[in-house]
Amino acid sequence: MSDNLPAGAAAPPRTAHEAEAGSGSAAPAPVRGGAVRRLLRNPLGAASAAVLLLLVVAVLLAPLLAPQAPDVSSLGDAFAGPDAAHPLGMDSAGRDILSRILYGGRNTLGGALIALAVALALGVPSGLYAGYYGGRFDSVAGWGVNLVMALPAMVVLLASRAILGPNVWVLMIVLGVLASPSFFRLVRGIVAGVRKELYVDAARVSGLSDTRIVVRHILIVVRGPVIIQVALVAGVAIGLQAGLEFLGVGSGSSATWGAMLNEAFQNIQRAPLLMLWPGLALGLTNGALVLLAGALRDVLEERGGPDGGRAASRTRVKPPPPAAPAETGARSPLLSVRGLTVVYGKPDGTRKQVVHGVDLDVRxxxxxxxxxxxxxxxxxxxxxxxxxxPEGGRIGEGSITVGGREVAGLxxxxxxxxxxxxxxxxxxxxxxxxxxxxxxxxxxxxxxxxxxxxxxxxxxxxxxxxxxxxxxxxxxxxxxxxxxxxxxxxxxxxxxxxxxxxxxxxxxxxxxxxxxxxxxxxxxxxxxxxxxxxxxxxxxxxxxxxxxxxxxxxxxxxxxxxxxxxxxxxxxxxxxxxxxxxxxxxxxxxxxxxxxxxxxxxxxxxxxx
Ligand SMILES: Nc1ncnc2c1ncn2[C@@H]1O[C@H](COP(=O)(O)OP(=O)(O)OP(=O)(O)O)[C@@H](O)[C@H]1O
The missing domain is CATH 3.40.50.300 (P-loop containing nucleotide triphosphate hydrolases)
Incomplete structure (x- = not known):
């Protein structure tokens, strides 16, 4: 799969802070309102969006625009050239080419849409969960994703066709499963970086639940790269579907651009122009998707300029061996800490204690x-x-009361x-x-x-x-x-x-x-x-x-x-x-x-x- 689908093609957004300070943190680039306006101001973005919009509208309006149904055939008109009733001429079976292009676009784009929907539904939520919570789910999902990515997409699709039958929609679902790792990896990587950002900690500290934090602070970071990835994966899905149809592996029962290419290829000596129209439709669609992805990347990853935090100047002094005179007497009614220890588990199974029996009162x-x-x-x-x-750290021993209530281990x-x-x-x-x-x-x-x-x-x-x-x-x-x-x-x-x-x-x-x-x-x-x-x-x-x-x-x-x-x-x-x-x-x-x-x-x- 890795050779066919863009894996994490859109890099996680860098931050202004990162850009300024060269730190390794990954906060989101601001994606503010007006992204559509900025996309339309970008010449490549506007042109590619217009081409895609035209194509989509045309295939949606196929019943109105097409001169006839895609499968109506008149053998006497086989290979007929363009005329007023059939602007693009007729194919080898006497079917109207324009009608087949328009209706075929529905099947081709619809198939890509199914593959995309499956890939998004599998890849994005699992990537969010794995990136935000990590742990066992992250390990297992990462293992599964590596496995799927190691599979060659075309071979899996051919095998699926042999097992599941020549239904192009089913093949598109399989393609969606194969494409989902690219979304998983992209989303997981971004979320794992953002999760450690201070503003996410701040949101947690202010009392927001994980769901709200994800919806409010994480999804917005993931949004831009996922949109870019959608454009790239859509192009790949259309290409693969057309490839299958071209090889005669699709359903063959309905018009698609790939099936049209297949038919044109069989008659390439007699009517080479037959290759032009489905080739043009595929080329235009894929070209527009790639250009749109590039323009989207430029627009969505435009950065604002939050001021990076300035490094704190720290005075290092050599600590002497510690003694421990501590808080004594009655516990404060506001905050009282007694005998607090904090420990971290290390990868080798041992523990590291970083706080040793702290006593503290704030009245x-x-x-x-x-x-x-x-x-x-x-x-x-x-x-x-x-x-x-932080993850891995826990209170080992001791008591913390706030307003008289024990909060250690809450x-x-x-x-x-x-x-x-x-x-x-x-x-x-x-x-x-x-x-x-x-x-x-x-x-x-x-x-x-x-x-x-x-x-x-x-x-x-x-x-x-x-x-x-x-x-x-x-x-x-x-x-x-x-x-x-x-x-x-x-x-x-x-x-x-x-x-x-x-x-x-x-x-x-x-x-x-x-x-x-x-x-x-x-x-x-x-x-x-x-x-x-x-x-x-x-x-x-x-x-x-x-x-x-x-x-x-x-x-x-x-x-x-x-x-x-x-x-x-x-x-x-x-x-x-x-x-x-x-x-x-x-x-x-x-x-x-x-x-x-x-x-x-x-x-x-x-x-x-
Ligand atoms: N996630 C972690 N895993 C393991 N050890 C940690 C972790 N976070 C902090 N520590 C260790 O805990 C000890 C105390 O760190 P802490 O952040 O409380 O220091 P601090 O006095 O607040 O310093 P600073 O002013 O730099 O924040 C340090 O030795 C640090 O290495």
């Missing part, structure tokens, strides 16, 4: 900084609370409800967490509607209020903008607005300012502080930046190598750190950065924004 109205160098386990701790540990549905309500999340790279294919308004409204059960109008009004809350100027206009049309700081405000949409009690912010420049960082920190004060939010602030900690936090937990090595008030941690690791972290900040304003107790700080 209502308190900002707690979780600080440590890159890889120290901050994100794994935060993700455990959110219930979004089923996904319950965790989703928690994330959409009590707990909200603000991620690190604002741009990567917004889907480039949707406007800001749409990305805020959809989760609000779903999680709060509001109407579209009510959700839009709430989204506007939220944009005002996070001090976005001209929120009405911002609602209509795409992510690449706003700055990184605005994008982070939008994500904070989204996080606040369900009136959370606990906000988990993972390096919310790392990807932003210094001035914008300060604005975002002010915004977080104001929200925390106005709403009495508890905030768990994951950061490697001790400046942020000193500026914003009430208490701090310092992490190293998956353990909390020191906890205390922000003042005590910044001014009199006890653990050598904390001291080395502070030392690294002082080495690299200009000195900060002297620390002031929280109450003494200005609360103006």
């Amino acid at each position: 209502p109205g308190e900002i707690v900084g979780l600080v440590g160098e890159s890889g120290s386990g901050k994100t794994q701790t935060a993700f455990s609370v959110l219930g979004i540990l 089923p996904e549905r319950a965790h989703r409800a928690l994330r959409g309500g009590t707990v909200a999340y603000v991620p690190q790279e604002p741009m990567s967490n917004l889907d480039p294919a949707f406007t800001i308004g749409s990305q805020l409204v959809e989760p609000i509607r779903h999680v709060l059960g509001l109407s579209r109008k009510e959700a839009a009004a709430r989204a506007l209020d939220l944009l005002r809350l996070v001090e976005i100027p001209d929120p009405e206009r911002t609602m209509r903008l795409y992510p690449h049309e706003i700055s990184g700081g605005m994008a982070q405000r939008v994500l904070i607005a989204g996080a606040m949409s369900c009136d959370p009690e606990l906000l988990i912010a993972d390096e919310p300012t790392t990807a932003l420049d210094v001035l914008v960082q300060a604005e975002i920190l002010n915004l977080l502080r104001r929200l925390q004060q106005d709403r009495g939010l508890g905030v768990l602030l994951v950061t490697h930046n001790l400046g942020v900690v000193a500026d914003l936090c009430d208490r701090v937990a310092v992490m190293s190598e998956g353990r909390i090595v020191e906890t205390g008030t922000a003042e005590s941690i910044v001014h009199s750190p006890e653990h050598p690791y904390t001291r080395s972290l502070l030392g690294a900040v002082l080495d690299d950065a200009p000195a900060r304003e002297p620390w002031q107790p929280r109450e003494a700080r200005s609360t103006t924004v």
Whole structure:
């Protein structure tokens, strides 16, 4: 099969982020409204679409346009030339060629349509499932697909004809099965890449179900390449069907372009022109499909320009052997973590523990900084609370309570409800967490509607209020903008607005300012502080930046190598750190950065924004 059908002919779309940063991530290229308009502005696209449209309309209107029925024969007129009643002349059996071309087109294009429908129905859903969920289904489906692709299509079709009989529709179904791997591979590859995108994680964190995420964020990425692939596979299906008919392997009972070629070939010495018309019909159709696929690729893979996330500058310090003074005393009524361990299974069957017995509390109205160098386990701790540990990771031991309720080991549905309500999340790279294919308004409204059960109008009004809350100027206009049309700081405000949409009690912010420049960082920190004060939010602030900690936090937990090595008030941690690791972290900040304003107790700080 691989030699006959285009396997993954349309490459998964690259992203602006990828293009800019050269990263390996695969977010979707924006496929916005107006794709048809852009296709029609492309000369090749317009010409090929017009040719195909003409052909399709002509064959659909065959009963009106054809001079006579395709099988009416008058042997006395065999090989007659064109005249007014029969513009393309007559064939070897005295049948009108134009009528056979028009009716034959119905059978030829109809056959291709059946093959396409079968290939799409088998390849796309299975590719989506395998790409999104992976696991055993992915392995088994991948094995099956490799097997089918290893089969030579023509030989399988000939064998099918021998077994199933000379019915061209049945052969087209077989062809559809043979073509389905090309869709499976294409869709699976794209989905497997997109599934790891931050904006898909963000959608999950905002409480959307897998089905909604697939419909909203994944299908739109798959759409363009699948449309291109449809055009290519349609051309191949038409070619193969014509080939079968030409070889006399089809049903032979009805007019098709391939059967006409067969008949013309038998009389090529006597009337070579008979080859022209079905050849022209096939050539025009296939040529137009190939050109259309190319034009579609150009149009659908046009990229917008979302700003790639800037690499966070990380300060590496050599961690000393960990000690473990930890949270003691009564558990907080808001967030309380005790003895948390996170483990990952390795391919060789062994386990890797990345978080070792973490204790942590966040009380209502308190900002707690979780600080440590890159890889120290901050994100794994935060993700455990959110219930979004990456594939292969799980909570080994310990307890996590949110609002007094145990959430470690909650089923996904319950965790989703928690994330959409009590707990909200603000991620690190604002741009990567917004889907480039949707406007800001749409990305805020959809989760609000779903999680709060509001109407579209009510959700839009709430989204506007939220944009005002996070001090976005001209929120009405911002609602209509795409992510690449706003700055990184605005994008982070939008994500904070989204996080606040369900009136959370606990906000988990993972390096919310790392990807932003210094001035914008300060604005975002002010915004977080104001929200925390106005709403009495508890905030768990994951950061490697001790400046942020000193500026914003009430208490701090310092992490190293998956353990909390020191906890205390922000003042005590910044001014009199006890653990050598904390001291080395502070030392690294002082080495690299200009000195900060002297620390002031929280109450003494200005609360103006
Ligand atoms: N999917 C994974 N599979 C296996 N190990 C992982 C996985 N994700 C993270 N880890 C490991 O977990 C440890 C802690 O990672 P984590 O992302 O929590 O660090 P972090 O402190 O948040 O760092 P950063 O600031 O870079 O995000 C690291 O050693 C990392 O290698």
